[in-house]
Amino acid sequence: MITDRIAVDIKVPNQTRYLCLIGHIGENIARTLRNYSGDREKLAYDLNLVLTEAMANAIQHANEGDPDKEVHIEISIISQRLIIRVFDFGEGFDFKQYVRPGHPLDEHGRGIYLMHSIMDEISYQQTESGHVLKMIKDL
Template sequence: MQDQISVDITIPNQTKYLGLIGRISENLAHAPIRFSGDRDELAFHLNLVLTEAATNAICHGNEEDPHKQLRITIVISESCLTLKVFDEGCGFDIAAMANSEAKETDEEGRGIQLIYRLMDNVHYRRQEQSNVLEMTKYLR
């Protein structure tokens, strides 16, 4: 069987837990996985991508409802890293957010674009009672 690490986290829908998500993702980049690149950079990118995705889910997907929950799964296999962020809301138009290029002095709109830039595949879809933002990065 291939070596695989799976993490499944559920947190209240509140931004005060973003730091916890960030620390978990940074630590995972330093786990004994097969990766020949710069692990500090991988840790930074994982922290950033999950922080941006979780913020979107908390603020847009779950509409800042503190009674909702946010679920995040992280799977690291030998060839890729798959992050999923689930929200319980009505969803949002990720294509519109991704295609509206932020101007240099815009105060918002960079989060989804950063995710697209740092990950190899990004999909947002309805899955049972949730929406899921699935992001994959190939480990080369």
């Protein structure tokens, strides 16, 4: 069986106008995969969503909304395993606080919960220059 082996490495300015670009890359990856037996349109939405959420999070919480900073995103697929890493260069945030769903009428705090629900593994760790949000999904 021929398997997909994809590696995408993107750096974009720390601005929300690029969310759409990053989300669409996720959607297109889902539609292009050679071997995927699940609901492809659902996967396309899910990858759009987790990339949008992770990047928005890096912009708003980790890079402190500074438009001169960058967000660095790596997407790779090896042996039917999708790995997304979103690097930020800021102070970071309290990741664990947002893993559980909050009150339905909260205006903020659903992003991490959504990523956690969709992906198989998720972690947030410190790097030398900031933090990395890592998510894994078995395809």
